[in-house]
Amino acid sequence: MSAAAQLELRGVTKRFGGVAAVDGVNFEIAKGDIVGIIGPNGAGKTTLLNCISGVYHLDGGDIRWEGASIAGMAPHRIASLGIGRTFQIVKPFGSMTARENVAIGALFGSAHMRRGMKGAFALADEVLELVGLKAKADQPVSALTIPDRKRLEVARAVATRPQLLLLDEVMAGLNNVEIDEALEMVRSVHASGVTVLLIEHVMRVIVGVCRRAIVLDSGRVLAEGEPEVVLRDERVIEAYLGERYAKRLKSS
């Protein structure tokens, strides 16, 4: 394990009943990296994210952030250390406006540069501009479209001033144009110095923006490396599409 790793997972295991949703996962993320996590449904991707962000407690293994273990920490403490995340099914604060939603992230979040009320709302406006929601800042959440709500979810997480941002399938349900816009948003967030770890099913995104991809299957790391290489890996194809299709692909 190199000294430069910002996030380190060692043998992370999470069980539900008798089933290990995540089983002995090891990998490292370096600071400034932008890494994709892919894998078929049920592979344990969201569970992994929940483990990192503290929503789930580990059944085994350790997670280290900047060298120190964060296993067993409450979610708000992990957030204050600088790890932010979005949810696959967005969880906006329904009775607040978009600006207020993002301001919550700015008011709390990482201890680094925590703001007072005024500063928080100012930061919220900046972040809304970054994700393209500035025009709708004063609208209640109920008035926002699905792509807008996804943007809001990202904005709120970015407003916590994270050093690592975990994105859970932000592209799901978006059309091609919206995906391009979202890609731009992810790139600009990354460009501002944030390490990004994203779960995705849309391969175009992984290939387009990630430097590295980690493939998860049945709770274990199946393959790791550059996206184009990993996606051509036989085992990966087999995991996604099944043995017979993989064989057909090979013989064709």
Add this chain to the structure above:
Amino acid sequence: MANFVQLVILGLLAGGVYVAVGVGFGLVWGVLNIVNLAHGALVIIGGYITWQLVTALHLDPFLTLPVDAVALFVLGYALQRGVINRIIRAPLLFTFLLTFGLNLVLVNVLLLIFGSDFRSVTPAYAGKGLEFGSIVIPYVALISLAAAILLSAALAFILNRTRIGLAINAIAADRDAAQLVGIDLRHAYAVTYGLGAACAGVAGGLIALIQAITPTAGEPYTLQAFVVVILGGLGRVSATVVGGLAFGLVEAFGQSIPGSGSVFANAIAFGLMVLVLVTRPQGLMGRLR
């Protein structure tokens, strides 16, 4: 030793009443997601019906139980269909307040009709029981327990073997899917609440045999029903049966502690409930949701 056995027996017998009080409450909670604060009122209405029939027609009190069940089923069905269905999709706070309001109305209507005097029902065989040496099994308590078990069995039968029962199970599992397969939610909901009320009515009849009733006497039973369901585990009739019997035992042993007694009934119930919620939230027999 004999004392211990006597306590266990008394506890199980008392548990019969708690079983009856709990099964209806648990059904409404488990299927409709309603914590019915009017449950105690429904129970005491059953008690009054039994009292009225026994006093007017000189029936054996246990024979009035089916009447309690039917009368309260009708009342419960009407209440659900007419009133409770209107706020069933609202946040939980509103169902709480609504059932509280219902409780207020029902108890006070009873006060208007019957006044606040205490009434009791005493069959000829009260006080007598089977005797085994120094251990006594009172007849009334024994038949009560039997009635409660019968009630639970009947409820379980309805839920598992009849069409409407299966519909109710389907709704409990997934309300939207149940609608999609054509189940009439309004009717099924009303039947569910009606069944819950019917069980409450029977419980009331049993209670009239062991204590003097007055319109406000039903209040503690709502909280105790809650404890019984939590103790046993929400979800199945059999779990509530276990919860009721266990609660009966706890109460029997609790009352035998010198110095306390039934004055602390609510405190004991509450303490037990918090203990269970904090240590084993799924109850003795439930499954963790």
Add this chain to the structure above:
Amino acid sequence: MIATAASNRRWKRIFLIAGAILAAYALLAPLTSLDAAQSANIPLLADKFWLRIATSIAMFVVMATAWNIIGGITGYAAFGNVAFFGIGAYTTGMLVAKAKWPFLLALPLAPVVAAAFAILVGLPLLRLRGHYFAVASLGVGVAVGELVQNIDYRGQPVFGGASGLFLPIFRIANRDLFFFYLMSAAAVLSIAVTWWVLRSRFGYGLIAIRENEEAASVLGVNTTAYKVASFGLAAALTGLAGGIFSQWNVFVNQDNVFPIEYNVQMILMALLGGTGTVFGPAAGAVLLYLLIQFLGGTLPISFDIPFVSTDARPIVAQIILGLLLIVVVIFVPRGVIDFFGGRTRLSLSYLRRSLRETSL
């Protein structure tokens, strides 16, 4: 259907002016009962009877506003907050009656003890959600009352038992006026606290917890600490009202400081007036308290319900109240302030829409 921005502001302004006038009258009129005013021949605008009612109203303003902090703003609908009222009352009561403390010294301890109890009980309780929390808190309310009345130590009731606590009468000129202003001060305090909470980081965190607790926690809100703090704050204010009540009423026992009806009344007042707003619960408290007294026939302005004898009067009043509760809950989930705040216009279509949203 939804009021436009202009009529929004108009309604709000009308409402605020009306409220200010009423509040000014309420606070100044009692001064006319002072001897000095009387000898100056100022007309008597408020007598002892009204002072008593006004003090009770102020008491409920405190309770409803306090409940709103944990129930309305944080979204944890506690059903047993009367426990804190009783704890506050008994704390001050015991200190004054048994330990012979001066009242004004004993009073600050009421909110402190109530809050301490809330924090103790809140830590396990606030881990529960929805129904479980509501009924568990109801159980607390009931159990505490029972315990306090019945706990014995070596055969003697610790807290005065069934016969209750008798406090020595507080010696001060214009006692009724004094307690009215004291309770009103507590009411103003609660409203001020709510106002502060709603614009502070703490308040935003509470609202976030209410809207989506899981999201709040991953955004950095320490949900456990915030919930417990909110609960403690509500308890402190409620306890303060109880402490003042104990000396004002001079007599404290289980029935008058742990009445279960108070739980529902304070919730209903907050709901009626509009949870999540600063003045909502206060408005609801005033309205509902007057309504309850009016129905019960204890106001000078009264009406005779046909066919009902005076004995049956309180019972019928309760029935009407229960029916009213049912009707309000079914038709008006968002509260009176919604209308006066200009969000929606009171119309048949609004009521019909409410109904459709919540029924099967």
